[in-house]
Each structure stands twice: as C-alpha cells, then as structure tokens.
Amino acid sequence: MELNVLDEEYMTSGHVACPGCGAAIAMRFFLKAVGDKTIIVLPACCWSIIAGPYPQSTVKVPVIHSAFETGGAVASGVRAALDMKGDTETTVVTWAGDGGTFDIGFQALSGAVERNEDFIYVCYDNEAYMNTGIQRSSSTPYGAWTTTTPGDEWKKLRKKNIVEVLVAHRIPYAATANIAFPEDLVRKAKKAQSIKGSKFLHIFASCPTGWRIPSESSIKIARIAVQTNIFPLYEVEDGVKYTINYKPKEFPVSEYFKLQGRFQHLTDEDMKHIQKMVDEDWALLLRKAGERP
Amino acid sequence: MAEQEKIKSEVPLLIPRSCESTLTNMTGSWRFLMPRYEEKTAPCSTACPAGEDIGRIEMLTTQGLFKEAWETILRENPFPAVCGRVCYHPCENRCNRGEFDDAIAIHSIERFLADAASRNEFKPSIEKLPSKKQKIAVVGAGPSGLAAAYFLTLLGYICDVFEAMPEAGGVLRWGIPLYRLPISVLRNEIAHIESVGVRIHTGKCISKSFLDEAHNQYSAVFMGCGHSRTRGLNIPGENMDGLEDGIAFLGKVRQGETPSFDGSVAVIGGGNTAVDVARSVLRLGGKSILVYRRRRQDMPAFDQEIHMALEEGVEIRELLAPVKVEKNGREYTLTVQPMRVAGTDTDGRAAIEPDNEMTQEIIVQRIFKAIGEEAAEDWYNPPGEKEKSLTLKNSVLIPRSQGAVLVIGGDLTNQTKSVVHAVASGKEAAIALDILFQEGSEAVESRLKDYVVGNGPSLSMEVYMAGPRSEREKHIVEYDEINTDYFELAPRVTQPRLLIEERRKTFEEIDLKISANVAIREAERCFNCGLCNQCDNCYLFCPDLSIQKDDSSQGRHINYDYCKGCGICVVECPRNAMVLEEEGT
Numbered sequence: 001m002e003l004n005v006l007d008e009e010y011m012t013s014g015h016v017a018c019p020g021c022g023a024a025i026a027m028r029f030f031l032k033a034v035g036d037k038t039i040i041v042l043p044a045c046c047w048s049i050i051a052g053p054y055p056q057s058t059v060k061v062p063v064i065h066s067a068f069e070t071g072g073a074v075a076s077g078v079r080a081a082l083d084m085k086g087d088t089e090t091t092v093v094t095w096a097g098d099g100g101t102f103d104i105g106f107q108a109l110s111g112a113v114e115r116n117e118d119f120i121y122v123c124y125d126n127e128a129y130m131n132t133g134i135q136r137s138s139s140t141p142y143g144a145w146t147t148t149t150p151g152d153e154w155k156k157l158r159k160k161n162i163v164e165v166l167v168a169h170r171i172p173y174a175a176t177a178n179i180a181f182p183e184d185l186v187r188k189a190k191k192a193q194s195i196k197g198s199k200f201l202h203i204f205a206s207c208p209t210g211w212r213i214p215s216e217s218s219i220k221i222a223r224i225a226v227q228t229n230i231f232p233l234y235e236v237e238d239g240v241k242y243t244i245n246y247k248p249k250e251f252p253v254s255e256y257f258k259l260q261g262r263f264q265h266l267t268d269e270d271m272k273h274i275q276k277m278v279d280e281d282w283a284l285l286l287r288k289a290g291e292r293p
Numbered sequence: 294m295a296e297q298e299k300i301k302s303e304v305p306l307l308i309p310r311s312c313e314s315t316l317t318n319m320t321g322s323w324r325f326l327m328p329r330y331e332e333k334t335a336p337c338s339t340a341c342p343a344g345e346d347i348g349r350i351e352m353l354t355t356q357g358l359f360k361e362a363w364e365t366i367l368r369e370n371p372f373p374a375v376c377g378r379v380c381y382h383p384c385e386n387r388c389n390r391g392e393f394d395d396a397i398a399i400h401s402i403e404r405f406l407a408d409a410a411s412r413n414e415f416k417p418s419i420e421k422l423p424s425k426k427q428k429i430a431v432v433g434a435g436p437s438g439l440a441a442a443y444f445l446t447l448l449g450y451i452c453d454v455f456e457a458m459p460e461a462g463g464v465l466r467w468g469i470p471l472y473r474l475p476i477s478v479l480r481n482e483i484a485h486i487e488s489v490g491v492r493i494h495t496g497k498c499i500s501k502s503f504l505d506e507a508h509n510q511y512s513a514v515f516m517g518c519g520h521s522r523t524r525g526l527n528i529p530g531e532n533m534d535g536l537e538d539g540i541a542f543l544g545k546v547r548q549g550e551t552p553s554f555d556g557s558v559a560v561i562g563g564g565n566t567a568v569d570v571a572r573s574v575l576r577l578g579g580k581s582i583l584v585y586r587r588r589r590q591d592m593p594a595f596d597q598e599i600h601m602a603l604e605e606g607v608e609i610r611e612l613l614a615p616v617k618v619e620k621n622g623r624e625y626t627l628t629v630q631p632m633r634v635a636g637t638d639t640d641g642r643a644a645i646e647p648d649n650e651m652t653q654e655i656i657v658q659r660i661f662k663a664i665g666e667e668a669a670e671d672w673y674n675p676p677g678e679k680e681k682s683l684t685l686k687n688s689v690l691i692p693r694s695q696g697a698v699l700v701i702g703g704d705l706t707n708q709t710k711s712v713v714h715a716v717a718s719g720k721e722a723a724i725a726l727d728i729l730f731q732e733g734s735e736a737v738e739s740r741l742k743d744y745v746v747g748n749g750p751s752l753s754m755e756v757y758m759a760g761p762r763s764e765r766e767k768h769i770v771e772y773d774e775i776n777t778d779y780f781e782l783a784p785r786v787t788q789p790r791l792l793i794e795e796r797r798k799t800f801e802e803i804d805l806k807i808s809a810n811v812a813i814r815e816a817e818r819c820f821n822c823g824l825c826n827q828c829d830n831c832y833l834f835c836p837d838l839s840i841q842k843d844d845s846s847q848g849r850h851i852n853y854d855y856c857k858g859c860g861i862c863v864v865e866c867p868r869n870a871m872v873l874e875e876e877g878t
Contacts, residue, residue, distance in 0.1 A: 012314040012838065013838045013839050014314070014317065014320055015318070016315070017836060019836075019860075021859075022836075024836040024837070055310075055311045055312055056314065057315070058314065060314075215859035215861070216326075218859065219865050
C-alpha cells in the first residue's frame with residue numbers, strides 16, 4: 001500500500017494504548033498526513049492517557065491537554081494566538097474522542113465551527129467512554145453492550161449522526177474516515193489541512209478492550225464496518241456537496257456484529273431491525289449524494 | 294510591545310511541559326502473543342511436479358524483474374519456454390485464486406518470461422556447485438535425460454548425454470507437433486542446457502553392453518530413453534500395410550515430411566499421441582476420427598488438448614473398442630464393438646464392458662494406432678525384482694555393487710507421462726545420485742524427504758542447494774488464510790490464439806505471445822501465497838510503531854521491546870507470510 005506520505009513518524013513507540021488500539025493507529029496516520037507544523041489540543045479522552053504521563057509525550061508535535069468540554073474553545077484560542085503571532089502555517093487540531101465530541105464537548109465544538117474557526121476537529125470514534133470504563137455515549141451504536149447499558153438494558157437508541165450535525169453548520173469540510181482505509185484517511189487529512197475554516201474529520205477507530213474483540217482483528221472489524229455500510233466513507237464540502245468515497249460490498253450487517261462481544265446478545269430479529277436502519281441511512285446518504293433520486 | 298514584555302516578566306508561565314518521549318516504556322513486556330515473519334509454501338508450487346517457486350516468479354514478474362523471474366524458474370526447471378507451452382499446468386488447478394475468481398494463467402506467464410529472456414538474450418546466472426570427480430552418462434536427450442544432466446551439472450558433475458537421433462530433444466523434437474512447440478524454442482532451451490556445461494553427443498545409439506562397461510568411465514548412468522514404440526492392439530489385421538504407428542507418424546512429420554491426406558482417417562487411442570496425430574492429420578488435409586474405447590472424460594490426453602482438437606474439427610467417437618481391420622480396395626474397414634460403462638476402474642476412470650453383440654463398421658482411408666507407447670527395447674525398463682533397487686517417485690535407482698549406479702527415469706518409470714514429470718524425474722535422479730555419492734544409498738530415501746516442496750512429492754533444487762527457499766515453512770497456504778480484502782476481482786488473461794480456420798491449415802504455433810503489460814497484470818493477480826512481497830501492511834498498521842525497516846532481505850524486523858503482540862500485522866498480512874504464536878514457544 002502506498003500512502004503517498006513521508007516515511008517520517010511523528011509518534012514514538014512505548015505509548016500506553018491497549019494492544020491493537022485503533023485510536024493510536026488513527027493518530028499515526030493523521031500525523032503522517034499533516035506533518036509536524038501542527039499543534040494538538042487534547043480534551044479528556046483515551047488519548048490523554050496514550051500521549052503519556054508527564055514528563056513524557058508520545059507525539060513529536062506540541063500537545064495541549066485541555067478540559068473535557070473545551071476542545072473547540074481551546075483550539076479557537078490557540079488559533080487566535082498563532083494568528084496574533086502571524087503564524088498562519090501551523091495547523092491547529094483538536095483531537096477528541098466521541099464523548100468529548102458528541103456529548104461533553106459538543107457546545108464548544110458547535111460554537112467554534114459556527115464561528116468558522118480555522119482548525120481541524122478530529123473525532124476518533126470508539127463508540128463509548130472507553131478510557132473511564134466503557135460507559136455509553138451518544139455515539140454508542142444501537143444494540144451495543146456497555147457498562148452503563150448492561151445485560152438486557154443494551155442501548156436501544158440510535159447513534160447520533162455527528163457528521164450531519166456538523167454539515168448542518170455548513171462548514172467548509174466534513175468527512176468520515178476509517179483506520180482500515182489509510183489512503184483515504186491520509187488524503188482527507190491533507191485535504192482538510194489545505195482548506196481554510198472549520199474542518200471536521202470523523203475517524204472510526206476500533207477499541208479491542210471496549211468492543212470485546214480480539215486485538216488482532218481491530219483493523220478487520222473497522223474495515224467490515226465500511227463494507228457493511230455501517231460506517232460509510234464520504235465527505236461533504238460547504239455543507240452541500242456530498243461525495244461517497246467507497247462503494248462497499250454491502251455485506252449483511254451481521255458480518256460486523258457477530259465478531260464483537262459487545263453485540264453477542266443480539267437476536268436475528270434485532271439484526272433485521274438494524275439492517276433496516278443501516279439500509280435506510282445508506283439510502284438517505286445516496287440521495288444526498290445525488291446518486292439516487 | 295512594551296506592555297507585552299512587562300506582562301511576560303511579571304506573570305511567569307507555569308505550564309508543565311513534557312520533554313521526553315515514551316521510548317523508556319518497554320511495552321514489549323505486555324506481550325503474550327508474538328508475531329513473526331514466516332514464509333510458507335504456495336499450493337501451486339507443490340502441485341508443480343518440477344516444484345517451481347511460482348509465487349515468487351509471479352512476484353518478480355510484477356516488479357518487472359523478468360530476468361530474475363526467469364532464473365527462478367531455471368533453478369527448478371531447465372525448460373520454461375517448453376513447459377510454458379506444452380505443460381498441462383496442474384499448478385493452475387491448485388491456485389488459491391481459483392476460489393476467488395479465476396486461477397492465475399501461470400503457464401502464460403512462464404512462457405512470456407522465457408520468450409522475454411530469449412528476445413533480450415538474457416544470460417542466466419544460476420548457482421553451480423564446485424566440480425566433483427564423478428562423471429555421469431545420460432542415455433537419451435529427451436526432457437528427462439536433459440533435465441538429469443542439467444541438474445547433475447549444477448551439482449558439479451560432468452555429464453555426457455548420448456542421443457540416437459541426429460538432434461537432441463527426444464519427444465520434444467520428434468513427437469510434439471510444431472503447432473504446440475516451435476523448433477527454435479526447443480533449440481534455444483537446449484542451447485542453455487549446453488551452456489551450463491552439459492555435453493550432448495547426438496547420433497550415438499547406446500547398446501546393452503554399454504551398461505556393463507560404463508563403470509570404466511562413469512560412476513552412474515541415467516536411462517531416459519522414453520517410450521517410443523507404439524503398443525499393439527492385438528486385433529486381426531493390425532499389422533497390414535497402411536496401418537501406421539502414431540508416434541512414428543509424428544516423428545516423420547517432425548523430420549519434415551508432409552504427407553497429404555484425403556478423406557477420413559481413424560486414430561485409435563485416447564492419449565496425447567492420439568490427439569496430436571488426429572490434429573496433425575487434420576492439418577494435412579484429412580478428416581480425423583478419434584476412436585476411443587472409454588468415454589471422453591476418461592481420455593488420458595490433457596483436457597486442453599482435447600478441447601482444442603474438438604474446436605479444430607476432430608471427431609471423437611467414444612466407447613468403441615476396435616475388433617478387427619480389413620482392407621477393401623483403397624479403403625479400410627475398422628470394426629468396432631460399442632462399449633458401456635460398468636463401474637469404476639482402479640485408476641478412477643470408467644471400467645467398460647461390451648454393450649451388446651452388435652458391432653459397427655467405420656470406413657476410412659487410413660488408420661493410426663496410438664493407444665500408448667512402451668519402451669523400444671525391453672532392457673530399457675527397470676529390472677523389477679531381479680536387482681536390488683530403490684523405487685522413488687519418478688525414477689528407479691539401482692545401486693549396483695558391480696559397475697556404475699543405474700537410474701531409470703522419465704517415461705520409463707513415470708506414472709504420468711508428461712514433460713514436466715520428466716523434468717521432475719531428472720531432478721529426482723540428480724539429487725538422489727548426489728546423496729548416494731556423498732552418504733550412500735541407504736540415506737537416499739530419507740534425505741529426499743527434506744527437499745520436498747510442501748508435502749511433496751515435488752522436489753526443489755533450490756532447497757537442496759540451501760538457497761533462500763530452504764527457509765520456508767512446509768505449511769501449504771489455504772484459501773481461507775489469504776486476506777482477500779486486499780484483492781479485487783480481475784479477469785484472467787485470455788490466451789490469444791490463431792483463428793480456428795488458420796489452425797486447420799498450418800502447423801504454425803497456435804498460442805500467440807502476450808505483451809509485457811498483460812503478463813504483469815496477470816502476475817499482479819497472484820496472491821503470492823505465503824510469500825512476503827514487501828506490501829508494508831504490517832508496518833503501516835502497527836499501532837506501536839514497532840515494525841522497523843532495515844537492510845535485511847526481509848526489509849523490516851519487529852522490535853520486540855515495544856511490540857505488544859496485538860497481532861494486527863499477522864491478520865492484515867494479505868498473503869499469510871506472518872505467524873502469531875504464544876510467547877515463549
């Protein structure tokens with residue numbers, strides 16, 4: 001596979017992510033794409049730990065650890081400070097988990113993109129509060145077990161469609177990406193970097209610990225999420241121009257669910273219901289992309 | 294500005310700043326599963342009787358390294374241009390890609406590489422061991438004899454090949470028709486065999502007494518005289534004038550004769566000779582009727598040859614056993630007994646019995662017998678129980694206490710009579726003799742097992758000569774072990790051929806050349822089962838950056854100080870060239 005990026009690494013070994021961590025892979029690809037003229041704002045999330053305890057840092061670019069709810073706001077401040085210094089070259093990135101994006105950091109994110117602050121907001125999505133012990137978030141998908149949706153109380157609500165929320169803000173660029181598709185991820189990160197204004201990248205990052213999956217299948221499961229249409233790869237420019245980047249093989253969703261411990265309780269009936277929701281979402285996306293009337 | 298400076302000096306910046314990397318954390322200590330690079334065996338290479346390293350050949354072709362790819366074939370088979378054309382390619386039946394879409398056209402790529410080598414006048418650089426003192430005589434310059442001499446020469450022996458005919462090649466020169474194997478192609482490959490040091494003496498017919506006197510000059514004799522006498526039908530009238538031997542007829546045509554035919558010609562038999570005769574007759578103006586006593590699917594001829602014969606207009610009349618031949622003026626009447634299937638024979642083909650009392654008559658202008666061949670002289674054959682001998686897969690080794698060691702190979706011993714089996718026989722004989730000379734005859738059978746490809750019986754000369762291939766695991770990669778997410782459906786190359794109308798008229802080669810682009814595209818379809826092709830997936834997807842590039846032949850290594858053993862590299866390896874094991878095993 002050719003990534004069309006330098007062999008340069010902006011991360012070091014020895015970080016403390018769990019074995020098979022999708023979020024670590026996501027950061028590695030992202031930094032390879034955007035390079036070292038980058039400042040990362042890191043609200044509370046798994047990456048707050050992965051980045052290393054003081055005085056260590058596993059990334060070779062400046063990182064500002066910030067409060068959970070302030071990803072968008074701190075990035076706005078960093079951007080303003082750089083602008084005052086006349087530095088338009090440095091890319092400001094907020095690197096937040098799904099909790100810090102979908103739930104706790106939502107107001108700061110919405111505010112920052114409403115002001116069209118010039119930064120990239122990356123949400124690496126592992127679909128629950130994994131770092132604190134697998135509590136459900138509004139990103140947790142329908143059907144999932146978490147420690148706060150245990151047993152029969154598995155989550156019976158849909159996952160919030162965060163990209164559509166951001167698209168509704170009419171930001172210049174919003175896209176989904178997936179760790180199993182590095183070429184696509186790198187291209188989108190570079191594209192986001194080249195656009196002025198607020199950019200949102202939603203990166204699907206599997207979590208062996210929280211999803212109850214074997215660490216070696218981390219990439220495989222992320223790939224199947226795309227192949228089953230559960231996590232389509234697409235991008236939206238200026239809130240209106242949709243492009244679907246990958247036409248999946250359209251495997252049945254059960255291919256995705258059967259591999260994960262967090263979905264083991266689902267019955268065939270549940271699977272059918274989920275398939276219906278996924279088909280519905282896919283049809284909606286095709287319509288938005290103008291590929292279906 | 295002044296005010297800013299004032300603020301800076303009065304308000305100290307009290308932010309803790311990390312200044313170290315995480316490299317002091319040896320996260321390798323978390324590991325309980327350990328990934329490791331481990332190349333395995335591709336199924337095609339075990340299915341190839343010559344044990345060619347097909348996965349690697351395709352990989353090198355993909356990279357445009359045609360010379361290296363060609364040399365990789367030459368390490369296991371001195372006849373890539375011949376086998377790329379006439380081999381029935383059992384490798385393709387075992388190709389894992391066949392379960393995905395279509396098998397790789399391995400033979401087309403093999404032929405392309407050999408043709409490219411010839412066109413570019415490549416000089417192969419093949420490893421040759423230092424000279425040894427033993428001299429070996431090879432009787433018969435057919436594919437098995439030439440292969441034996443070639444491999445023995447690579448192992449350091451001096452080889453003299455004796456051939457009765459005026460030119461070397463055996464069945465390749467005097468049997469297989471030109472439309473399957475042009476003469477220049479064969480001559481070119483024989484020239485390569487001579488260039489490694491094999492000495493071929495043509496026009497030298499060997500008598501039985503030679504075997505007894507050989508030990509004066511030679512330490513061993515390889516008998517690769519082949520089967521060149523057509524077996525009898527044992528029916529009345531078979532010896533009358535006008536009934537010809539199929540193999541003799543093919544030989545005449547290859548000597549340049551162009552007899553012309555008019556009207557129907559019956560060819561009795563179902564093997565490759567029968568099909569070759571039928572197709573040659575067709576090209577010389579006759580109408581060929583192939584008469585076979587079993588069913589079409591039981592014919593020992595290769596499927597593709599039968600298919601092309603039918604395309605060209607050869608008629609196959611199955612389940613008909615010849616009963617007698619009579620001459621009526623200028624015509625012959627072949628009386629045949631219709632047969633019916635009665636269960637299965639021991640070799641898997643249909644067992645047959647007469648269908649009813651009624652016989653049929655086929656009136657033809659000429660009749661060819663081609664029900665199979667046997668050794669031209671009885672003493673060519675293995676001696677059976679008379680002498681102590683070692684029966685190997687494709688040869689028989691007779692370590693005589695008096696006189697030279699005798700090895701009998703090629704069609705004289707092979708179950709399947711094909712060119713590639715002849716090559717396998719020559720290779721087996723060469724390795725067996727080398728083991729015998731160095732460790733004695735007792736060691737031969739057990740030591741041969743060390744050099745099989747996968748689970749055998751194909752042998753690898755590269756493994757025997759301790760080349761890089763010897764480090765591969767014998768495990769044969771199965772389709773389920775390929776990560777097919779990294780491959781896209783792609784159609785198999787369609788072999789360009791002469792039009793059927795042209796084929797009926799000429800002995801021109803039927804299969805046409807494919808371009809380098811097409812060959813590369815076809816080679817790119819190969820999964821390279823079990824072989825690392827430097828795709829870098831392991832490096833890319835490692836969450837711990839613990840796969841590091843280096844100058845080794847692997848191109849990278851795993852830094853176990855940091856590898857947490859997640860196993861992503863192993864699962865994402867498209868071709869199963871890695872393995873995940875429990876730590877400490």
